[in-house]
Amino acid sequence: MRPDFVTPAPLVAGDRVGVLSPSFAAPGVFPAVHDLAMRRLRDEFGLEPVEYPTTRRVGASPRDRAADLLAAFADPTVRAVLATIGGEDQLTVLPYLDPDIVTANPKPFLGYSDNTNLLNWLWNLGVVSYHGGSTMVHLGRGGGVHPVSGGSLRDVLFTRGDRELSQVDAFIEDELDWDDAASLDATAPTVPAPGWTWHQPDRVVTAPTWGGNLEILHWNLAADRWIRPADDYAGCVLLLETSEEMPSADEVFRMLRNAGERGLLGQFPAVLVAVAKASNLRRDATMDQRRRYRAGQREAVLRALAMYNPSAMAVFDVDFGHTDPQWILPYGGSVTVDGPARRVIAHYGPPGPKRSLGNAVPAPVGP
Template sequence: MTLPSYPAKPRPGDRVAVLSPSSGLPGILPVPHELGLRRLREEYGLEPVEYPCTRKMGSSPQERAADIHAAFADPGIKAVIASIGGDDMITVLPHLDRELLRANPKPFFGYSDCVNLLVFLDNLGIVGYHGGSVMVELGRPGAMHPMTADSLRAALFTHEAYELTPAKESGSVNRRWEDPRTFDHEPDMLPADGWTWHNADRVVEGTSWGGNLEILAWLLMADREMRPAAEYAGRVLFLETSEELPRAEEVYRILRNMGERGLLKQFPALLMGRAKNWSFDRPLGAEDGEEYRLLQRQAVLRALDEYAPGTMAVFDVDLGHTDPQVVIPYGGQVRVDGVARRIVVAY
């Protein structure tokens, strides 16, 4: 397997595409979207460019693929950023032109359902960036979290090594975007525990692969964009779960099935994201939320014990559906130093 290559980065003043490759939520919830666009301009010095589907709910897979093609093919666009995730980007993948994207590599930022495109780009040998959506991270009420803002800035503009650190605070409780008062102040945060290490007796360095566990399960079920298990050998796996709050047993079953496929044992290290533990459908209190995270950790450890007992794991890394959020280079280099308890990524 050829190692993925890093595309050129934008510079302040450059134009960047803002796409909705999954859901056109900016069309019905414009406030966080407009806030995110303003911060792209004012705090990052970039000029966002929207496309036909960016604010259009119900766009067809072909229409969303056309936006992706237009953004990547335009030499004046220096990066592509997703507005938000969704739940059906898997239907867009068959309509993507592999040769067009391969010939026009751009940094792509997104996560959740946008893992579909990150996996697709990884298979083309293009490093992507897991994190940094317009509506959620850039459009965060009150202000961007400093930890999120710093990681996103480094990922957008540099190719340098970046050391991840545990967040001192974390939040999962959201307020309704339909209510303008939501944006008057920052979300409530709680003190956060540090990382928890497992089998931390070595140093692992490799290219990353993974993302949202539910989306990866869909890709595996559809056998879409998945290579033979042995081709993932030596890579660093990173996983996280969404606001749908999958039960611990479901997390175990997905990982079990990855194990049965021969996939789980290929990864010598796992970064497990701090699980989001609150949603409008399941508004867990602080105690129940912590129990949810503990049960998920136990489920992951159970699967590792059965299928990848030698894998080193780090739990509660602030990636994915977390606040704050660090960007993970998708297909980029990651160094997990269990002895020194350090994680360094290359943007």
């Protein structure tokens, strides 16, 4: 049966947070971007980052990365764990993790992309985590932390409660080259946001979330050992986003078709689909090509839903994936998808008991 979810306690200013690289150790390749993110974590969020041996070690073994994750969870003075970035091999880290250590010391974990592996692993243990917030991308952002991303991070870490997601007017999908020192100060150009598209907005669903990056979920389905029986996901809200590798519409459909054949896709009464990243450093695209790419992804999702979950409600082009800014969403925690009112509300959980760190200053107030 689906686990009962535990929401880890929130933080206060002055807390120590583990900053790890469970996938690619980007801080070892782009130390200036990482150092900028750590300064902002201290100066703007009032938190003390704690690095581990593999945070900057490129090519660290899965066993060593798992050992650092377990050390962060086991340390009672480390109050949250933040991933620096994603990658492509975190699946190989999971077998070395000890669930007893994590369930005895639940704490917020934040990440997305390849970190979908860990989000799903924690979901299976009944520990609420958070989709989004990798430090290199959003805290190390040239030109400063976006108010949406920063405010969402503060909601997750400090204030909890509910946050209604708003649509943004413009977003960033073009990447700056982190090898160029100018990327520390420059902000990439924005493009107009497509706006949310609602499909069958005829109900209100409040439920735990599951899902994440579609490519990583597909790998988990292939590995099989980390996916629960389909009925365990019944009634949940499905989160879907695609990566900077920009899978084709045909691939998106095929991956969802596989989930449908597994009996999985039909379990979700509501689906949130992130705005698809349609350009990267190696594959620039015109505005028309980007619009057509995103339209193709929407059509692929709708085609799969028509086959395996025709009654599902869906919301497209929500900002929680590989574009900037990024809403951080509960993973295993609840969201409300209110179709008639065209609203999406993230429920970050109760604020928890008051804690104090002596002379620590209050957490910064964000939007």
